[in-house]
Amino acid sequence: MQTTSQPAQHGGRAGRPWGVVALLALLTAGYVAxxxxxxxxxxxxxxxxxxxxxxxxxxxxxxxxxxxxxHGDVYMVGAYVAFxxxxxxxxxxxxxxxxxxxxxxxxxxxxxxCALLGALIERTAYRPLRNQPRLAALTTAIGVSLLxxxxxxxIAGPNPRPFPGLIPLRQLDLAGIVINIRFGVAFLIALVxxxxxxxxxxxxRVGKAMRAVAFDxxxxxxxxxxxxxxxxxxxxxxxxxxxxxxxxxGVTYARIDPFMGIIPGLKAFVAAVLGGIGxxxxxxxxxxxxxxxxVGVASVRSxxxxxxxxxxxxxxxxxxxxxxxxxxxxxxx
Amino acid sequence: MSELAPATTAxxxxxxxxxxxxxxxxxxxxxxxxxxxLLVAWMGGNRYLQxxxxxxxxxxxxxxxxxxxxxxxxxxxxxxxxFMAVGGYAAAILTKFFGVPFAxxxxxxxxxxxxxxLLVGxxxxxxxxxxxxxxxxxxxxxxxxxxxxxxxxxxxSRVIDIGGAQGLxxxxxxxxxxxxxxxxxxxIKVVWHFVHSTHGRACIAIREDEVAAEAMGIPATRYKVLSxxxxxxxxxxxxxxxxxxxxxxxxxxxxxxxxxxxLVIVVIGGMGSTTGAVAAAIFFTYTNDALxxxxxxxxxxxSINPPAVRMVLFSLLLILVMLLRPRGLLGGVELTxxxxxxxxxxxxxxxxxxxxAKGGAA
Amino acid sequence: xxxxxxxxxxxxxxxxxxxxLEAEALPVVxxxxxxxxxxxxxxxxxxxxxxxxxxxxxxxxxxxxxxxTTVFNLITGIYRPTSGEIRLFHRPITGLRPHxxxxxxxxxxFQNIRLFGNMTVLDNVRxxxxxxxxxxxxxxxxxxxxxxxxxxxxxxxxxxxLETLRLSHRAEELARNLPYGEQRRLEIARALATGxxxxxLDEPAAGMNPSESRELRDLIEEVHRRFxxxxxxxxxxxxxxxxxxxxxxxxDYGRTIAAGTPDEIRRNPAVIxxxxxxxxx
Numbered sequence: 010m011q012t013t014s015q016p017a018q019h020g021g022r023a024g025r026p027w028g029v030v031a032l033l034a035l036l037t038a039g040y041v042a043x044x045x046x047x048x049x050x051x052x053x054x055x056x057x058x059x060x061x062x063x064x065x066x067x068x069x070x071x072x073x074x075x076x077x078x079x080h081g082d083v084y085m086v087g088a089y090v091a092f093x094x095x096x097x098x099x100x101x102x103x104x105x106x107x108x109x110x111x112x113x114x115x116x117x118x119x120x121x122x123c124a125l126l127g128a129l130i131e132r133t134a135y136r137p138l139r140n141q142p143r144l145a146a147l148t149t150a151i152g153v154s155l156l157x158x159x160x161x162x163x164i165a166g167p168n169p170r171p172f173p174g175l176i177p178l179r180q181l182d183l184a185g186i187v188i189n190i191r192f193g194v195a196f197l198i199a200l201v202x203x204x205x206x207x208x209x210x211x212x213x214r215v216g217k218a219m220r221a222v223a224f225d226x227x228x229x230x231x232x233x234x235x236x237x238x239x240x241x242x243x244x245x246x247x248x249x250x251x252x253x254x255x256x257x258x259g260v261t262y263a264r265i266d267p268f269m270g271i272i273p274g275l276k277a278f279v280a281a282v283l284g285g286i287g288x289x290x291x292x293x294x295x296x297x298x299x300x301x302x303x304v305g306v307a308s309v310r311s312x313x314x315x316x317x318x319x320x321x322x323x324x325x326x327x328x329x330x331x332x333x334x335x336x337x338x339x340x341x342x
Numbered sequence: 343m344s345e346l347a348p349a350t351t352a353x354x355x356x357x358x359x360x361x362x363x364x365x366x367x368x369x370x371x372x373x374x375x376x377x378x379x380l381l382v383a384w385m386g387g388n389r390y391l392q393x394x395x396x397x398x399x400x401x402x403x404x405x406x407x408x409x410x411x412x413x414x415x416x417x418x419x420x421x422x423x424x425f426m427a428v429g430g431y432a433a434a435i436l437t438k439f440f441g442v443p444f445a446x447x448x449x450x451x452x453x454x455x456x457x458x459x460l461l462v463g464x465x466x467x468x469x470x471x472x473x474x475x476x477x478x479x480x481x482x483x484x485x486x487x488x489x490x491x492x493x494x495x496x497x498x499s500r501v502i503d504i505g506g507a508q509g510l511x512x513x514x515x516x517x518x519x520x521x522x523x524x525x526x527x528x529x530i531k532v533v534w535h536f537v538h539s540t541h542g543r544a545c546i547a548i549r550e551d552e553v554a555a556e557a558m559g560i561p562a563t564r565y566k567v568l569s570x571x572x573x574x575x576x577x578x579x580x581x582x583x584x585x586x587x588x589x590x591x592x593x594x595x596x597x598x599x600x601x602x603x604x605l606v607i608v609v610i611g612g613m614g615s616t617t618g619a620v621a622a623a624i625f626f627t628y629t630n631d632a633l634x635x636x637x638x639x640x641x642x643x644x645s646i647n648p649p650a651v652r653m654v655l656f657s658l659l660l661i662l663v664m665l666l667r668p669r670g671l672l673g674g675v676e677l678t679x680x681x682x683x684x685x686x687x688x689x690x691x692x693x694x695x696x697x698x699a700k701g702g703a704a
Numbered sequence: 705x706x707x708x709x710x711x712x713x714x715x716x717x718x719x720x721x722x723x724x725l726e727a728e729a730l731p732v733v734x735x736x737x738x739x740x741x742x743x744x745x746x747x748x749x750x751x752x753x754x755x756x757x758x759x760x761x762x763x764x765x766x767x768x769x770x771x772x773t774t775v776f777n778l779i780t781g782i783y784r785p786t787s788g789e790i791r792l793f794h795r796p797i798t799g800l801r802p803h804x805x806x807x808x809x810x811x812x813x814f815q816n817i818r819l820f821g822n823m824t825v826l827d828n829v830r831x832x833x834x835x836x837x838x839x840x841x842x843x844x845x846x847x848x849x850x851x852x853x854x855x856x857x858x859x860x861x862x863x864x865x866l867e868t869l870r871l872s873h874r875a876e877e878l879a880r881n882l883p884y885g886e887q888r889r890l891e892i893a894r895a896l897a898t899g900x901x902x903x904x905l906d907e908p909a910a911g912m913n914p915s916e917s918r919e920l921r922d923l924i925e926e927v928h929r930r931f932x933x934x935x936x937x938x939x940x941x942x943x944x945x946x947x948x949x950x951x952x953x954x955x956d957y958g959r960t961i962a963a964g965t966p967d968e969i970r971r972n973p974a975v976i977x978x979x980x981x982x983x984x985x
Contacts, residue, residue: 076472137665143471144418145668148609151602152660159653167650278476316487319480326477327465532845539844539851540858543823543831550820557780557814559806559835559898568841614822 029333033294040301047186048304054192056300057199060293061254062277063284064206065247067292070281071223072243073139078150079130080251081274082157083123085267087252088259089165090122091115092172099173112175112260119256120249127248128241136237161267169266172259195257202253203293206246210289219243223287272315276303279322285335294333378523385519392519396587398627399522400580403529405607405619407576410533412605413613413670414542415569416549417467418475421482422577422604424462427596428485429455429578430585431504434513437586439502444516448525448582455578456571458485463570467563482601489593509592510585517587525583529576534616536572545569546614606656609670610663618672730757732794733902733934734810739778739788748774749958752788756902761928761935763949763966765942767978770955772938773815776904780812781805792902807835811900813891815907815938821880825871825890828879829862832897862897868930869893869923885916889923896931903933909941917941921948946970954978 041049062084069077095115099108134153138146179190210216221229222239230236258273259265280299284291299318306317325332385391408422433451436442442450466477493506504510536542544565547555556562585591594600603626611622630652663671734756741749749771756762764772777783779790781802790798797805820828837858843851866872869889874882879890888908895903905924909917921944928935939945945952946966954962954969956978962969969975 074472076476134661134665138668141668144412144609144613145664147418147420147472147475148605149661149664151605152657152664155602155653155657156661159650159657162650163654282476312491313487316484319483319487322480323465323477323484326469326473330469330473535845535847536841539855540830540834540837540839541841541844543827544834546823546827547820547831547834550822551818553782553802554814554818554820555831556802557782557806557812557818558832558894559803560831561801561803572841 026334032333033298036298037301040305044305044308048308049301050186050188051192052301052304053297054189054196054300055304056280056297057196057203058254058258058296059273059277059280059299060203060296061199061250061257062273063280063292063296063299064203064289065251066278066281067284067286067289068219068223068243068247071287071289072219072226072240073135075135075143075146076150076278077135077244077247078147078274079153079157080247081270081272081277082154082161083127083130083248083270084251084255084258084274085161085265085270086126086157087119087123087248087255088172088265088269089161089255089267090252091119091256091259092170092265094118095173095175096170099175105177108173108175108177111173112256115175116253116256119252123248123252123255124245127244131241131244136240158267158270165267167267169264172263172265174260174263176260189261191261195261198253198257202250206250207289209246215239215242275315276318279318279325282322283325283332285332288332288334291332291334374527378520381523382519393587394628394631396517396519396522396583397631398624399519399526400583400587401604401607401623401627402526402620403580403583404577404604405611405623406526406529406533406616407573407580408604408608409611409613409616409619410536410545410576411569411573412608413615413619413673414537414549415545415566417566417570418471419466419478419570419573420475420605421462421478421480421485421601422573423598423600424482424485424596425455425458425574425577426581426584426600426604427489427591427593428458428581429575430581430591430595431489431510432578433582434510434585434591435502435504437514437516438510438512439497439500444521444586448579451582452575452578455581456575458578459571459574460567463567463574467566467570479598479601482596483598486593486596489596505592507593509590511590513585513589513591515586515589517583522583522587525579529579530616530620532572532576537616541565541568549614606660610660612670612672615670615672615676617676618670621672730759732756733758733792734779734936735789735791735794736775736779737789737791739775739785739790741774741778741783742786747958749778749955752955752958752960754953756934756936759932759934760951761925761937761949763945763952764936764938764955765940765945765952765969766955766961769957770978771958772955773906774958775955776812776906776936776938779805779904780810803835806898806900809899809901810904811895811898811902812904813888813895813906813908815910817887817891819879819887819890819894821878823879824875825866825877825879825882826859826862826875828890828894829865829897830858832894833858833862833899836899865893865896868927869896884911888912888920892923892927896927901932901934903928903931903935905935905937905939907938907940909939909944912941914943917944920944924948 037049040052044052062080065080065083066077069075069080092115095111099111103111130153134149135146138149176191176194181188181190181193210219218229218234218239219242221232221234222236222243226236229239254273255265255270258269276299277296280295281292282295283298284293284295286292299321302317302321303314306314381395385395404422404426408419411417411419429451431451432454433447436447436450437444462478462481466474466481469477489504490507492504493508494501494503537545544555544560547558547560548562548565552562581595584595607622607626608619610626611620612618667673732755734754736752736754739749739752740747752771752775754762754775764775766772774783778785781797781800781804784799789796792805792808792810795808797808800808820831823831837854839848839851839854863872863875866875869892871886871889871893874886874890879887882890888910892905892908908924909920912920924935924937924944925948927933937945937949949966951963951965952969953960954972954975961974961978962972964972
C-alpha cells in the first residue's frame with residue numbers, strides 16, 4: 010500500500026524473497042557472533058510474543074487500512090481476563106496438572122473474551138468511520154485505547170497484580186543453553202498459533218476472503234464477499250492472538266498492570282511495520298527481529314529499548330517504508 | 343440550504359475603503375484589550391483561576407499551532423508536544439543558567455523548536471497518512487527519551503545540569519497571565535494571517551488534494567515543511583511559557599500523553615478552524631482542572647481516582663465526537679468579519695441569503 | 705529542425721502527424737521522444753513520440769486504458785519515464801517535480817475531477833495563481849501594503865477568469881457543491897490561472913450530453929484562441945475532437961497506431977478496429 014506521498018514509482022522486483030532470506034540469515038549469524046546463542050534464544054522467545062501481537066496489527070491494517078491503536082490494550086485485557094478466571098482458583102495449593110488445566114481455561118477465556126471485545130470495538134467505534142478522513146479513525150482508536158486502560162484501572166486498580174504461576178518455574182539446560190520452561194512453553198504455543206494462522210489465511214475459504222478484502226475491498230464486495238463479516242473476523246482473530254500473547258506474558262513475567270499494553274503494543278507495531286505492514290509472515294519475522302533487537306539492546310542499557318524501537322521504526326519508514334516483505338503498490342492518478 | 347457559510351480565505355472582493363479598515367482594526371484592538379480587562383477582573387486575586395487561565399492560554403497556542411499543520415495542511419503530525427518540550431527546555435536553560443531576559447528566551451525557544459521541526463519534518467513529510475502520524479509520534483518519544491538521558495552538559499567552562507529523567511527544576515517564574523494572553527493573541531493572529539493568504543491557500547490545497555495542488559504549481563513538500571516548522575516554533579513559545587509557569591520541566595512533557603491531549607483539543611474543536619481550536623483549548627484546560635473539584639462534590643468512593651475517571655470521560659467524549667462529527671465540532675467553520683456581517687444581516691431581517699455571492703441561482 | 709520520424713512498415717511507430725506546411729515554421733513547444741513507461745511488468749506506454757508546435761490544438765484519442773492519461777502524467781512530471789525524453793521549449797524536463805513543470809508553463813485538468821472541494825470556487829482559482837505571486841510569508845503575516853495589493857490583484861484576475869468561464873455566480877460556493885458541468889469548467893479555470901502556455905485537457909467533456917459538449921467545444925476553442933495556448937486534448941466525444949482539433953494522435957495499448965488530420969483518422973482502418981466494440985461517438 011501507499012506509504013509515501015509520491016504516486017507511482019516503477020519497478021517491482023521478482024525473486025525478492027531470497028534476498029530477504031539471505032539478509033535474515035546474515036543478521037542472525039551476526040547476532041550470534043556478537044551476543045551468543047543464549048541471547049538469540051532469549052530474543053526469539055520474546056520475539057514470538059511480539060509476533061503474536063504484531064500479526065493482529067498487520068491483519069487489521071491489511072483489511073481496513075487503519076492502525077488499531079487499541080490493539081496493545083486488547084493484549085492487556087486478555088491478561089486480565091485470564092487473571093480474573095484463574096487467580097482465585099490458583100490461590101490455594103493445586104497440582105501441576107490442575108495448574109495446566111487452569112492455564113488452558115484462562116487461555117480460552119481470554120481469547121474468546123477478547124475476540125468478542127475486538128468485534129465490539131470494530132462494530133461500534135471503527136466501522137462508522139470507515140469512509141471518514143483517516144484522522145478521525147486514528148483519533149477514535151486513541152480514544153478506545155485510553156478508555157480500555159483507564160476502565161481497567163478503575164475496575165482492577167492501578168497497581169500491578171501478580172499473575173498465578175500456572176506453568177512451573179524451572180529451567181532446562183541444553184548443551185550450555187539455558188531455557189526457562191515458562192518462556193519455552195510460551196514460545197512453542199506462539200509458534201503453533203502462528204502456524205495455525207498461516208494455515209487459516211492461506212488454505213481456507215475464510216482466509217481467502219480475508220486476503221481478497223485486503224487486496225481490494227470494493228472488488229471483494231462485488232464478488233459477493235460479505236466484507237463486514239470478514240473485517241469483523243479479522244478483528245476477532247487478531248484480538249484473540251493478542252489476548253493469547255497477554256496470557257503468555259502474564260504467566261512468564263508473573264505480573265500484569267493496566268498499562269502493560271502500551272509499550273509492547275508499540276514495539277509490536279514497529280515489528281509489523283518492519284516486516285511490511287499488511288504482510289502476515291512479515292509481521293512474524295518482524296516480531297522475532299524486534300525480540301532479538303530488544304534483548305541485544307537490553308544487555309547494554311535496558312532503558313533504551315523503547316527508544317530503539319522508535320528508532321527502528323523511523324529508519325524503516327524513511328528508508329524502506331514497505332518493510333522487509335512488503336510490496337510497492339502503484340497509485341492511479 | 344442550512345449549511346453554515348463556507349470558510350473562505352477571501353479578503354474583500356472589492357477594495358475596502360480605508361476608514362472601514364481602520365475602524366475594524368481599532369475595533370479588534372478594543373475587543374482584545376476589553377477581553378483582557380474582563381478576564382483580569384474576573385480573576386480578582388484568585389491564584390487558582392489565574393493558573394487555570396494561564397494554562398488555557400498556553401494550550402490555545404498549542405492548539406492553534408497544531409491546527410495549522412494538522413487542520414489546515416492536513417498532515418497527521420501527532421508528536422507536537424515534542425516541540426513544546428524543546429522550546430521549553432531551551433528557554434528555561436537560558437533563563438536559569440544564563441540569565442537571559444524572558445522575551446529573548448522565549449524567542450530562542452521558538453527558534454530551537456523550529457530547528458527541531460525542520461529536523462523532524464524534512465524526513466517525515468514524505469510519508470503519508472498513518473505513517474506520518476506514527477513517525478511524528480516516534481520523534482516525540484525520541485525527544486522525550488533523549489531529554490531523560492541527558493543530565494549534565496558541559497557548556498564552555500561550566501557544566502549545567504538539566505536533570506535528565508528527574509527533570510529540570512528551579513526555573514525562574516516569569517510567566518504571567520499578561521504574557522500568556524499577549525502570546526496567545528499573537529499566535530492566533532500569526533496563524534490567521536498565514537492561513538488567509540496565498541500561502542494558507544497553498545496549504546489548504548495540499549490538504550484537499552496534494553497531487554492537484556502540485557499540478558497547480560504549489561511546491562507541496564516545501565509548504566508542508568514550512569507549515570510544520572512554523573507550527574513547531576509556536577509550540578516552542580508555548581513550551582517556554584509553560585516552563586516558567588510551573589518552574590519545573592520533565593521529559594514527559596514531550597511524550598505521548600501530552601501530544602494526545604493537544605491532538606484531542608484540535609480534533610474535537612474542529613480541524614481547520616482556528617475558532618474551534620481556541621474554544622476547545624479553553625474548554626479542555628478549564629474542565630481538566632475543574633473536574634477533580636466537581637468529582638469531590640459528587641462524593642465518589644475514595645478508591646476511584648480522579649485521573650482515571652477523567653480519562654474515561656475524556657476518551658468517551660473523544661469517541662463520541664468522532665462518531666458524530668468526524669471533522670470536529672467546528673470543522674471548517676470560522677468566525678470572520680464576513681460571517682459576522684452576514685449574521686448581522688440575518689438578524690436585522692434584510693439582505694441576501696447566506697452563502698450566495700451575488701443573488702445568483704441556487 | 706524537424707524531429708518527426710518516418711512511419712515504420714508495420715505501423716508500430718508512426719510520426720506524430722504533420723499538419724499543413726505552414727505549421728512547420730512554428731516553434732516547437734513540447735516534444736516526447738521514444739517515451740516508454742513500465743509499471744512492474746506492465747508497459748503502459750511504449751516508444752511514444754509527439755511534437756507539439758506553438759498554437760496547435762491536437763487531439764489524443766484511443767480506447768480506455770490506451771495510455772492517454774499516462775501521457776499527461778508523464779508530461780506533467782507525476783510519472784517518470786522508464787526511458788525516453790520529454791522536452792519543454794527544448795529543455796529536458798524529465799525528472800522535474802510537477803509543480804516545477806507547471807511553473808514552466810504546462811497546465812492540466814484531471815480526468816476524475818480533482819478540485820479542492822472544501823474551498824470556494826473563487827479560492828480554487830486564486831490558489832492556482834500562487835506560483836505567480838511574489839509575496840513572501842513574512843509580508844503575508846505582517847499584512848504589508850504589498851501583500852494587500854497582490855491579494856487584490858489575484859482576486860481581480862481570478863474573478864475575470866471566472867467571468868470568462870461563466871462561473872462568476874458561483875464564486876462563493878464550495879467547489880464540491882457545484883453541479884458536474886460547472887465543476888469541469890472550474891477545473892479549466894483553475895488550470896488557466898496558472899498562466900500556462902500549454903494546456904492539457906483530460907476528457908473535459910466526460911459525462912456531458914450533446915448540447916453541453918457543444919458548449920464545451922466552443923469554450924475550448926475560445927480559451928485556446930484567447931489565451932494563445934497550445935492545447936492537447938484527450939477526449940472520447942468524437943464530435944468534439946474532430947471538430948476542434950487540427951490533428952489527432954491515436955493510442956492503443958500504449959502504442960501510437962495512427963496520426964493525422966481528423967479526416968484521415970476517421971477513415972483509418974486500424975483506428976476503426978481499435979474502437980470496435982466501443983462507441984466511436
